[in-house]
Amino acid sequence: MTSKFETDFGTPAVQSDQQVTLTIDGQAITVPAGTSIMRAASEAGGSIPKLCATDSLQSFGSCRMCLVEIEGRRGYPASCTTPVEAGMVVRTQSDKLADLRRGVMELYISDHPLDCLTCASNGNCELQDVAGQVGLREVRYGLDGANHLQDQKDTSNPYFDYDPAKCIVCNRCVRACEEVQGTFALTIEGRGFESRVAAAGGKDFLDSECVSCGACVQACPTATLTEKSVIQWGQPERSVTTTCAYCGVGCSFRAEMKGNKVVRMVPAKEGPANRGHACVKGRFAWGYATHPDRITKPMIRKKITDPWQEVSWEEALQYAASEFRRLQTQYGRDAIGGITSSRCTNEETYLVQKLIRAAFGNNNVDTCARVCHSPTGYGLKQTLGESAGTQNFDSVMHTDVVIVIGANPTDGHPVFASRLKRRLRQGAKLIVIDPRRIDLVDSPHARAVHHLPLRPGTNVAMLNALAHVIVSENLLAESFIAERCDDAAFSKWRDFVAQAECSPEVMEAVTGVPAADVRAAARLYATEGNGAIYYGLGVTEHSQGSTAVMAIANLAMATGNIGREGVGVNPLRGQNNVQGSCDMGSFPHELPGYRHVSDDATRNLFESAWGVSLQNEPGLRIPNMFEAALDGSFKGLYCQGEDIAQSDPNTQHVAAALSAMECVVVQDIFLNETAQYAHVFLPGSSFLEKDGTFTNAERRISRVRKVMPPLAGKADWEVTIALAEALGYRMDYRHPSEIMDEIARLTPTFHGVSYARLEEKGSLQWPCNDDAPDGTPTMHLNQFVRGKGRFMLTRYVATDEKVNSRFPLLLTTGRILSQYNVGAQTRRTANVAWHDEDRLELHPSDAEDRGIAEGDWVGIHSRAGETVLRATLTERVQPGVVYTTFHFPESGANVITTDNSDWATNCPEYKVTAVQVVKVTQPSEWQQRHRSFTQQQQALLKGRRKVVTEPGR
Ligand code: SF4
Ligand code: SF4
Ligand code: SF4
Ligand code: FES
Numbered sequence: 001m002t003s004k005f006e007t008d009f010g011t012p013a014v015q016s017d018q019q020v021t022l023t024i025d026g027q028a029i030t031v032p033a034g035t036s037i038m039r040a041a042s043e044a045g046g047s048i049p050k051l052c053a054t055d056s057l058q059s060f061g062s063c064r065m066c067l068v069e070i071e072g073r074r075g076y077p078a079s080c081t082t083p084v085e086a087g088m089v090v091r092t093q094s095d096k097l098a099d100l101r102r103g104v105m106e107l108y109i110s111d112h113p114l115d116c117l118t119c120a121s122n123g124n125c126e127l128q129d130v131a132g133q134v135g136l137r138e139v140r141y142g143l144d145g146a147n148h149l150q151d152q153k154d155t156s157n158p159y160f161d162y163d164p165a166k167c168i169v170c171n172r173c174v175r176a177c178e179e180v181q182g183t184f185a186l187t188i189e190g191r192g193f194e195s196r197v198a199a200a201g202g203k204d205f206l207d208s209e210c211v212s213c214g215a216c217v218q219a220c221p222t223a224t225l226t227e228k229s230v231i232q233w234g235q236p237e238r239s240v241t242t243t244c245a246y247c248g249v250g251c252s253f254r255a256e257m258k259g260n261k262v263v264r265m266v267p268a269k270e271g272p273a274n275r276g277h278a279c280v281k282g283r284f285a286w287g288y289a290t291h292p293d294r295i296t297k298p299m300i301r302k303k304i305t306d307p308w309q310e311v312s313w314e315e316a317l318q319y320a321a322s323e324f325r326r327l328q329t330q331y332g333r334d335a336i337g338g339i340t341s342s343r344c345t346n347e348e349t350y351l352v353q354k355l356i357r358a359a360f361g362n363n364n365v366d367t368c369a370r371v372c373h374s375p376t377g378y379g380l381k382q383t384l385g386e387s388a389g390t391q392n393f394d395s396v397m398h399t400d401v402v403i404v405i406g407a408n409p410t411d412g413h414p415v416f417a418s419r420l421k422r423r424l425r426q427g428a429k430l431i432v433i434d435p436r437r438i439d440l441v442d443s444p445h446a447r448a449v450h451h452l453p454l455r456p457g458t459n460v461a462m463l464n465a466l467a468h469v470i471v472s473e474n475l476l477a478e479s480f481i482a483e484r485c486d487d488a489a490f491s492k493w494r495d496f497v498a499q500a501e502c503s504p505e506v507m508e509a510v511t512g513v514p515a516a517d518v519r520a521a522a523r524l525y526a527t528e529g530n531g532a533i534y535y536g537l538g539v540t541e542h543s544q545g546s547t548a549v550m551a552i553a554n555l556a557m558a559t560g561n562i563g564r565e566g567v568g569v570n571p572l573r574g575q576n577n578v579q580g581s582c583d584m585g586s587f588p589h590e591l592p593g594y595r596h597v598s599d600d601a602t603r604n605l606f607e608s609a610w611g612v613s614l615q616n617e618p619g620l621r622i623p624n625m626f627e628a629a630l631d632g633s634f635k636g637l638y639c640q641g642e643d644i645a646q647s648d649p650n651t652q653h654v655a656a657a658l659s660a661m662e663c664v665v666v667q668d669i670f671l672n673e674t675a676q677y678a679h680v681f682l683p684g685s686s687f688l689e690k691d692g693t694f695t696n697a698e699r700r701i702s703r704v705r706k707v708m709p710p711l712a713g714k715a716d717w718e719v720t721i722a723l724a725e726a727l728g729y730r731m732d733y734r735h736p737s738e739i740m741d742e743i744a745r746l747t748p749t750f751h752g753v754s755y756a757r758l759e760e761k762g763s764l765q766w767p768c769n770d771d772a773p774d775g776t777p778t779m780h781l782n783q784f785v786r787g788k789g790r791f792m793l794t795r796y797v798a799t800d801e802k803v804n805s806r807f808p809l810l811l812t813t814g815r816i817l818s819q820y821n822v823g824a825q826t827r828r829t830a831n832v833a834w835h836d837e838d839r840l841e842l843h844p845s846d847a848e849d850r851g852i853a854e855g856d857w858v859g860i861h862s863r864a865g866e867t868v869l870r871a872t873l874t875e876r877v878q879p880g881v882v883y884t885t886f887h888f889p890e891s892g893a894n895v896i897t898t899d900n901s902d903w904a905t906n907c908p909e910y911k912v913t914a915v916q917v918v919k920v921t922q923p924s925e926w927q928q929r930h931r932s933f934t935q936q937q938q939a940l941l942k943g944r945r946k947v948v949t950e951p952g953r
Pocket of ligand 1: 166167168169170171172173174197219220221222224225
C-alpha cells in the first residue's frame, strides 16, 4: 500500500543536460528532456489520474487512466509513457478525457468489492482517490457478473496479506519485484479477465521465491497487498524520518505512527543510501522494540548466582560506580574498561569512550568492530590514508566490472544487492570470489561472469595472483600510478607480485581455483572500464585480514580504479554503525577521528576540552581484556549494546573471562548472553526511542529520530552521562545535538557537522571540512588522503588453522537474510518464519562419506570445542568446506571458532576453522551446560525482586 506521506510524481526523475519547455493546461513548464508529461505536470503541481504508474518504476502504460490531449496529435496518448517535447501543448482536463477516464474506472470498480469503509486502505488508496478524482458516480455493469470477489486471500507471509479480490492487475507489484528488488518472484498468471498476480516457486507467498522485501506492498495502489500491521492498527497519523538500525547500508525510513505505536516502516524515496527500497529486516522486523522480553528496570546483584534485584536508576548507577571505583582502588586504574556498540548512535559511542578515557582514566575501550572490520580500518589507512570506504552506494550505477569478495550482499546488505543487480541487468560484469556459491553467482537476469570458489583462508593468495596477472600482462594504469602513488613502494610491490610464487599457476594449489579463471577475471577487472571492489567479513575475519584489505587497495591503485565515481574500495559494513563507532574513537589506540593516543597535539586538544589528563599509551583490546581477566588483572567491564558472549570467538574462553570479573555492567534492551554474567543491568533503548546519528558504510551521517519515549525512561546517552556523574565526572549535555557539536569541534573530518546541517542536507558524508562543507561522496579524488597512495607488500602466509586427518573440513561462517548478527532482535520477530535455527551446510559428497542425511543432527568438533547442529546438504559449498550461520546462541557456532586472529588488529579468524563433522543423536556437552545455565539465569530473572519505580528515575 502506498504512503500518504510522500508525493508520487508518477514516473522516475530523469537526468539530462537538456531542458525542454512545454505548456500544460496553459502553464509553461521546463523539465529535463526525457521526462514524461505525467511527471512534468506533477512537478508543476498538477495531478493527472493514474493507476499503473508510480515514480519508483518505469512507466508501463496499461491502465489508460492518464490519457491527455496534445495539440496537433490524434487520439489520447498516455501521459506516463509520452515524453515531453519542446513547444508541446498539453491538456489534461476536458469533457472527453473525463468521460474516457470514468469509463475505465467504471470497469475497475465493477470487479472490486465496495467495502471502502471497512477496508484497511480507506483514506490511503489510490483506486479510491482516482475514483473520486474522475468523478465516478455510478457503476452500470454491476457486481453480479463474473468477478473475483470470492478469491481466496493469501495470508501466509507473516508481514503482509495478498487479497486478490482487490487486485486491479496494474502490474506495479510485479515490476517492483523485478526493477527495485531484482528477485523476479511475481508474475501475472492467466490472461484477460482471468489474470491474477502469483508468487513463483511455491504454493503461496511464504513458500515462494519472495524474500519479503516489501517493495511490491509499497508499490500496490490498492489494499491488495497490505501490511498486517496496518490491517491490525489502522492507517498511520504521522511520520518521522529515521535510519534503519540493522545493517551498514543505513536505509532511510519513515516510521509511520499512530500515537506512540509504529504502524509501519516505509523506506524513504529521498534516502540516498536506499532510494526508497528496504529489506525484510528494516521494513518489517521492528517488533522486537516492544517485545515482552524487553527489560525496562535497572537491576543489580552481587554474584551471578544471585537473583536479580530491580532497583531505581540512581541505585543501579551508584552501585556500578562504587564497584568500578572499588576495583580501581584494589587492583589499579587499568583494572576496568568498556566496550562501545556499533548498534548505538555516534553520540552514545562517543560518550562511552569519553567516559572510559576521562572517568575511568584509561584507554581500555574497544568495540565490536574489533571482531569485524578492524582490518579495514588498518589496511585502508596504510594504503590510502583513511580508514573508510571510498564511494557512495550510487557509485555502483557507474561501474562496469564489480568484484564481490568475501561478502554475500543479497543476505548481508540486501538493499545494496538490489542496486548491484540492477546495474548488472544494465550490462555491468560481475566477478564473485567466495568459497560458497552465493546467490549473486546466479540470480535472475544477473549472473557472475566468473565465480572463483577459493579455499577458505586463501584470499591473499588469490588477490596476489590477480595482481600478478595485472603486472605481468602489462595491464597496469601506469600514468595513474606515476602521478598518484609512491614510486618506491610501487616498484617494490610490482617486483613482489611479479614473482612466479604469486602467479595464478603456482597459487592454484593453494586457492584451488584454476589459473585460467583467475587470469580471465584479472583481465576483466583491469580492462573493462570502471572496476569496483566490494568486500565484507569474508575478507577481514582472517589471520591475514589486514593483508587482504591492503591487497584489495593495491589492486584498485594498480588499475587506476580509485578517485572517481564507479570505482573504488568498498567495505560492506556489518552493523548499522560500525563505521561510526570506529570514527568515534572506540579503539584503545585512537581518539575520535583515528588519531593516535600517543599524538601529543591530539591528546592536548581532548585534555583541554574534557578537563582531564589522558593516557598516552594504547589500552586493552577486547581479546586482551579477556586474557587479563583470566590473569586476574582485569576486573570490571561496562558493555553497552554488545553481546560478546555470543559474538566473540571461543565462547568458553569468553565465558570464563566474564565469570572471572567482579563487576560486569551490561546495558542492553534484552537480557542477552553477556548479561547472564552481569552484576548490573542497565536497560537500553532501541533506535526508535532516541535521537542521534548513525554513519553507514558510505561514511554517511544520518539522523536517528526519536519516535516514541524510551521504555525504560532513559535513552542510552542519558544513561552514560548518569554513570559518568556517579563516577564523579560531569558531562553536561542536554541533547545529543550538543554531543555532535563537541564531536564536530574536536574532529577535523566532522568539521561543521551539526543537527541543523543534517536537517538542511538530509545527510552528510564525512570528511566534511572547509574544502568540502557538504561532505565527500567520493574520496581520494585528486590525491590520496595520505598524499601518495602506498602499495603494501602482501605476502601470503597460510593460516595456522590447518586441516588434518582429525579435522579434515574447513568451517566458514556467515549470515542469512532474515536474521541479524547475534539474532537478539530478529529472533524476537516473525522473521523466524524463514530461519528458526542455524544449520550446518555441507556438500553431499562429504555427507555421504559420513553417512549424514538431510536434517540429521551432526556434531562439529574443532580444536576449540564442539557443538551440534542439523545438517543441510547443498552444493553451494564445495567439498571439504562446511558453513553455518551464528544467529542463535544455543547453536554455539563460536564454541568451535578459535582464538586465531588477524596479525595486525586481532580481528578473529571466524572464517577458517578446521573441523570434523559426525552424525550424533544428542546436543553437545557445551549445549547441555549452556541450556542449564540459561535456564538458571532465566529463573533468576523471573524470580527477581521487583520494585515500583517512576519511569525516568
Ligand atoms: S497486487 Fe496491487 S500492485 Fe499488484 S497488480 Fe494487483 S493491484 Fe496492482
Ligand atoms: S516482497 Fe519483495 S521479493 Fe517478495 S514478491 Fe514482493 S517485491 Fe518480490
Ligand atoms: S538493507 Fe540494511 S539498512 Fe537497509 S533495511 Fe535492510 S537491514 Fe536495514
Ligand atoms: S498511469 Fe499511465 S497508463 Fe496507467
